[in-house]
Amino acid sequence: MEILSVRNLGKVYKAAVSHEALSNINLSIEEGEFVGIMGPSGSGKTTLLNMISTIDRPTSGEIRIGGEDPFRLSQDQLAMFRRRELGFVFQSFNLLNTLTVKENIVLPLALDGIELEEMNRRVEVLADKLGITSILNKRTYEISGGQAQRTAVARAMIHVPKLVLADEPTGNLDSKSARDVMEIMDRRNKEDKVTMLLVTHDPVAASYCNRVIFIKDGQLYNEITSGDNQSAFYQKIINVLSLLGGSGHEFSPVRH
Amino acid sequence: MNFRQFAINNVLRSKRTYIAHFLSSAFSVMIFFTYGLLAFHPELKDGIVSSSGTMSELGTIGMTVSQYIVFIFSFFFLLYSVGAFIKVRKREFGILLILGMSRKQLNRMLFIENLLIGAAAIVAGIGTGVLFSKLILLISAKVLAVDNGLPFYFPLKALLLTAAAYAVLFLLIALFSSVMLRKGTLLALVKAEESPKPQPKASPWLAVLAVLLIAAGYGVVMAFAVLQIFNFLLLFGGVALVILGTYFLFTQFSVYFMRYLQKKERFFFRKTNLLTISELMYRIKDNAVMFFLVSIISASAFTGIGTTLAIGDPGLSAMENPYAYTYPYFEEEAKLGNQHLSIIREELEKGGFNYNETSVQPIFSANGMKLVKLSEYNELIRSLGYPAETLGEHEAILTPSTVTEKNSYRIHGPAYEEIELETGKEAVTLQIAKAETFIAVPQGYGEQFVVSDSLYEKVKKTQEEQGEYGFVIFHAFYVKNWKDTGDATRAMVERFNESGDYSYYLNSLYIDWKSAQQKNGILLMVSGLVGIVFFTFAASFVYFRLYADLARDEQQYQMIAKVGLSRKELGTIVTRQLLIMFFLPMLIALIHSGVAFVALQQLVDFSIVGHSLKIFLFFLTVQIVYFFITRWRYLERLNKIIQ
Numbered sequence: 001m002e003i004l005s006v007r008n009l010g011k012v013y014k015a016a017v018s019h020e021a022l023s024n025i026n027l028s029i030e031e032g033e034f035v036g037i038m039g040p041s042g043s044g045k046t047t048l049l050n051m052i053s054t055i056d057r058p059t060s061g062e063i064r065i066g067g068e069d070p071f072r073l074s075q076d077q078l079a080m081f082r083r084r085e086l087g088f089v090f091q092s093f094n095l096l097n098t099l100t101v102k103e104n105i106v107l108p109l110a111l112d113g114i115e116l117e118e119m120n121r122r123v124e125v126l127a128d129k130l131g132i133t134s135i136l137n138k139r140t141y142e143i144s145g146g147q148a149q150r151t152a153v154a155r156a157m158i159h160v161p162k163l164v165l166a167d168e169p170t171g172n173l174d175s176k177s178a179r180d181v182m183e184i185m186d187r188r189n190k191e192d193k194v195t196m197l198l199v200t201h202d203p204v205a206a207s208y209c210n211r212v213i214f215i216k217d218g219q220l221y222n223e224i225t226s227g228d229n230q231s232a233f234y235q236k237i238i239n240v241l242s243l244l245g246g247s248g249h250e251f252s253p254v255r256h
Numbered sequence: 257m258n259f260r261q262f263a264i265n266n267v268l269r270s271k272r273t274y275i276a277h278f279l280s281s282a283f284s285v286m287i288f289f290t291y292g293l294l295a296f297h298p299e300l301k302d303g304i305v306s307s308s309g310t311m312s313e314l315g316t317i318g319m320t321v322s323q324y325i326v327f328i329f330s331f332f333f334l335l336y337s338v339g340a341f342i343k344v345r346k347r348e349f350g351i352l353l354i355l356g357m358s359r360k361q362l363n364r365m366l367f368i369e370n371l372l373i374g375a376a377a378i379v380a381g382i383g384t385g386v387l388f389s390k391l392i393l394l395i396s397a398k399v400l401a402v403d404n405g406l407p408f409y410f411p412l413k414a415l416l417l418t419a420a421a422y423a424v425l426f427l428l429i430a431l432f433s434s435v436m437l438r439k440g441t442l443l444a445l446v447k448a449e450e451s452p453k454p455q456p457k458a459s460p461w462l463a464v465l466a467v468l469l470i471a472a473g474y475g476v477v478m479a480f481a482v483l484q485i486f487n488f489l490l491l492f493g494g495v496a497l498v499i500l501g502t503y504f505l506f507t508q509f510s511v512y513f514m515r516y517l518q519k520k521e522r523f524f525f526r527k528t529n530l531l532t533i534s535e536l537m538y539r540i541k542d543n544a545v546m547f548f549l550v551s552i553i554s555a556s557a558f559t560g561i562g563t564t565l566a567i568g569d570p571g572l573s574a575m576e577n578p579y580a581y582t583y584p585y586f587e588e589e590a591k592l593g594n595q596h597l598s599i600i601r602e603e604l605e606k607g608g609f610n611y612n613e614t615s616v617q618p619i620f621s622a623n624g625m626k627l628v629k630l631s632e633y634n635e636l637i638r639s640l641g642y643p644a645e646t647l648g649e650h651e652a653i654l655t656p657s658t659v660t661e662k663n664s665y666r667i668h669g670p671a672y673e674e675i676e677l678e679t680g681k682e683a684v685t686l687q688i689a690k691a692e693t694f695i696a697v698p699q700g701y702g703e704q705f706v707v708s709d710s711l712y713e714k715v716k717k718t719q720e721e722q723g724e725y726g727f728v729i730f731h732a733f734y735v736k737n738w739k740d741t742g743d744a745t746r747a748m749v750e751r752f753n754e755s756g757d758y759s760y761y762l763n764s765l766y767i768d769w770k771s772a773q774q775k776n777g778i779l780l781m782v783s784g785l786v787g788i789v790f791f792t793f794a795a796s797f798v799y800f801r802l803y804a805d806l807a808r809d810e811q812q813y814q815m816i817a818k819v820g821l822s823r824k825e826l827g828t829i830v831t832r833q834l835l836i837m838f839f840l841p842m843l844i845a846l847i848h849s850g851v852a853f854v855a856l857q858q859l860v861d862f863s864i865v866g867h868s869l870k871i872f873l874f875f876l877t878v879q880i881v882y883f884f885i886t887r888w889r890y891l892e893r894l895n896k897i898i899q
Contacts, residue, residue, distance in 0.1 A: 055354060076358050083356020094351045098269040103262070110262055111357050139269075155355070 002067075003163055003195045004029040004052065009061035011047050011218075021047045022218040025061070029163070032193040034186070036200060036209035038237070040244060044218040046167065049199045053165050054082060066162045083112055087156030091168035093148040095140045101151050102127075102136040108159045126154050130184055146177025153184060157194060166198045170205045182208045203241065207234035214240055259361065263368040277337050278373050278380075284330040285381025285422050286388075292414030293389050331425055332549070338370070338433045349437060363434040370433060374426025378419055385418075386411070458511035466509045469501030474851050481855035483667065498848060502551055505844070506544040511537065531816065532832050543801055547841045550798070554845035557791055558871055559852040565867040566860060576659055578640055580611070580735035581745075582698040582763040584728045596761070597731055599751050604733065607744040612639035612734040616697060618704060619727045621715050623678040626704045628655065628697055629712040636696045639734045645706070647689060653706035654691040661703075663859070665691040675705065679715050698732045699763065741766045791875060795882050798837050802890060810897050823895060830891055838883045846872060 006027035013019045022044045029035050039045045050056035052063060054070045062069060070081055087108075088094075095104045103110075105126070106119045127133045130150045135143050143151070149169060156164050166185070170178035186208045188194045198209060206212050207230050214221040222240055226233040267274055342349075349362060357365075390408045476494030514537045581600055585593030604611050614635040618628050633655070634644040645653060654670050656662040670691035677684045686707065697704055707715075716727075735741060745764045752762060813826060853868040 053354070076360065079353070079356055079358035079361075081356075082354060083358075086356070088354055094347075094354075096266075096348060096351065098266045099262070103265065107262070107352075108355050110259055111355065111361060113259070116258070 001031045003031050005064045007062045009058050012059045034189040034196045034209045036198045036206040036212040039215035043215045045199050045215050085162045087161040087164040089152050089156050089166040089169045091171040093152050097140045101138055105154045105158055130154050145173050149181045164196045170202050203237045206237050263365045267369050267372050277341050281377035282380040285377055286385045289382050289385035289418040292417050293411045296413045334429050366433050367430045370430035378422050458508045462504050462508040463512040466501050466504035469497050473497030477855050481858040503548050506547045532829050550841035551844040555848035558849035562868050562871050566864045579698050579732040580738035580765050581733040583731045603744045603748045609735050614639045615731045617727050617729045619716050621677050628706045631709050633706045647708045650686055651689040652686040654688055655704050657701050666693045698730045738765050813894050834887050
């Protein structure tokens with residue numbers, strides 16, 4: 001089943017000098033897929049993600065998530081849609097520091113008025129899978145970056161959304177924590193069939209995906225699919241990135 | 257965790273974000289409550305009513321008006337404080353919306369938060385108010401010169417009024433805070449911190465207009481005072497011009513001025529000027545409305561307190577009546593009159609006072625002209641220390657009986673050159689030789705003419721022939737140090753009362769002064785409280801501004817520090833900016849109220865320079881202390897971050 005379909009998407013920023021951030025993007029994600037989007041700075045990958053996230057509007061084209069066009073929804077319907085169908089993971093975690101880890105995780109459920117027992121049950125299961133059971137009652141300033149991002153991943157998945165969107169989830173983490181987070185996401189994808197879309201600079205993070213789409217200057221550039229071997233896929237990603245050119249300096253150093 | 261718990265946790269766990277907002281809310285509740293406490297005090301009301309009806313009315317009106325003013329400014333203040341508060345938390349709201357919070361839920365959360373803070377502030381404000389009410393009552397009894405002090409009472413009425421008024425206020429604020437968030441897209445909310453500010457714009461014409469408006473406003477106010485055109489529309493017009501001008505001064509002129517500095521490259525690119533000016537530009541445009549509010553609020557506070565201090569000056573009572581005692585009696589009651597007069601003389605001598613006693617008997621001509629005998633008049637003015645006057649048969653001196661008349665004679669001279677006087681049988685035309693500019697005839701009202709003794713006697717005789725009796729004789733006692741006659745006066749009143757006569761025949765300057773003081777005590781306290789509240793509000797505006805910008809500043813300075821900014825340089829930049837934020841509005845307020853004081857000086861005889869300086873010094877000192885505390889705290893915070 002097609003979860004996300006993007007048709008002829010375009011985005012123009014209107015200003016004194018208008019700037020076309022994206023043009024004619026077509027994209028489709030099936031249920032259970034783990035897709036990465038890569039590209040040099042300014043290529044438009046974050047713009048694309050913002051529009052799929054429904055926090056920015058396209059100037060042309062169409063986005064459908066689970067068959068529905070979120071931009072046709074009213075403000076309240078859109079809030080419901082975000083709350084139930086989408087999950088977000090950000091580079092800067094974006095946890096609320098007034099809440100504990102557990103409260104942060106259940107926030108989408110609380111907003112939706114889910115029963116307390118149901119909340120607790122889901123948190124227990126998910127926290128166990130993500131290895132954050134021991135920190136559930138801590139406040140956000142008491143936990144490490146890796147733990148914070150795992151909490152964010154838990155928050156993005158607690159309500160079993162159709163699509164989880166991740167914007168540079170490893171950007172603020174050291175390599176060990178980055179690996180942990182990616183492995184957790186990978187496992188959720190494989191075990192629970194969570195559909196995920198990941199925007200990243202990091203070839204290591206991208207190598208966890210089933211498929212990586214490359215964008216350059218606001219247009220689709222290339223698309224490669226993973227085989228069975230992650231390190232072979234990693235090598236393929238590196239190759240495409242060097243072909244993309246002009247961005248060679250941006251590659252993160254190879255992590256081991 | 258259900259939704260309500262979430263909202264409550266949000267407040268309880270981020271105390272630091274809320275504490276400033278909470279404290280200022282509680283503070284304004286407390287002040288309002290204190291007002292109510294005094295306004296509804298049973299004894300205070302009676303105490304003032306007994307001395308004079310109009311006075312108590314004035315006091316009550318003053319109280320009510322300032323209560324409204326405190327309330328209105330509370331509203332704006334809280335609105336502003338909530339605005340600053342929301343600005344700090346935009347990102348948080350963005351995250352919540354992305355996570356699927358509906359606008360309705362967001363509004364509900366803000367609503368619950370505001371209500372929580374409001375309820376807590378009301379409880380805390382009234383709580384501290386009740387605790388301190390004993391103290392407040394003690395102090396105000398002293399200021400108000402109510403002899404036996406004010407007993408503590410349980411201020412149910414004030415309590416209910418405060419609670420009700422602020423409940424409504426916080427509800428309104430809660431509604432407004434939802435409205436404030438309505439505009440702006442989600443992306444703008446999330447990126448609130450990243451999005452750069454647009455370059456401020458200003459029009460040179462409006463900048464010039466600002467200066468012109470203020471100058472015109474000053475001119476109108478001065479015209480009001482110097483030419484004594486007592487038209488209140490004129491006064492309000494002047495004040496309105498100044499207010500409008502001040503608004504443009506901050507929103508237009510300031511930006512224009514900064515632009516000018518920016519264009520002077522040699523100056524702009526020198527050392528930390530680059531940072532100071534560009535930061536200031538960002539701040540001034542942002543803060544223009546705040547500066548404007550603070551200036552106007554402070555200026556009204558200064559002027560109000562200054563005026564009240566001037567009203568409380570003993571010079572004001574003496575301005576209307578130079579005599580320590582005036583005792584009027586009818587000729588047919590001469591016996592009783594002489595008894596009373598000897599009591600006055602005895603008590604004055606007992607007190608060791610030097611006094612000049614004179615008497616005057618003004619009469620009315622057939623056509624209602626009030627006449628004073630020249631020889632009596634000369635006695636009067638000699639007792640006051642002026643040289644005697646001489647008059648021809650057909651001349652008269654116009655002598656004022658009120659301050660308004662006196663001022664009008666001083667500025668415009670007499671309104672006419674001659675008067676027609678009917679002596680009964682014939683009409684005489686008198687030339688006005690001069691219009692005197694000081695009050696000499698006691699307890700006068702209306703126009704009074706000093707005429708030669710012979711004319712006076714002629715008129716008196718014809719009037720008596722026609723059966724017109726009952727011209728009152730006034731005995732006036734001039735005592736130089738009348739302010740010390742308290743004991744003597746009390747003794748006189750007591751002896752008058754013992755003999756069962758009407759002591760109110762005796763007019764004592766000391767008693768007038770004291771009762772004026774009582775009235776002005778209320779005014780003074782009211783305006784003092786209003787002034788302090790306004791000033792605190794004003795200072796808190798600055799604080800909130802800094803607080804709202806702190807996150808951004810931290811980032812900014814952290815960045816600049818990496819480029820290489822020493823602590824000392826950071827200190828210089830911050831100090832300069834804070835100096836402007838704290839003292840620019842204050843300076844404008846000082847200039848505005850300075851002009852008001854110059855205008856006020858035109859209306860009174862005694863000098864009010866001392867009062868004005870006292871107020872300026874007081875508020876300046878408070879502001880300086882406040883500045884140093886803020887600077888210290890702010891720098892410490894920044895230094896910690898830039899390491």
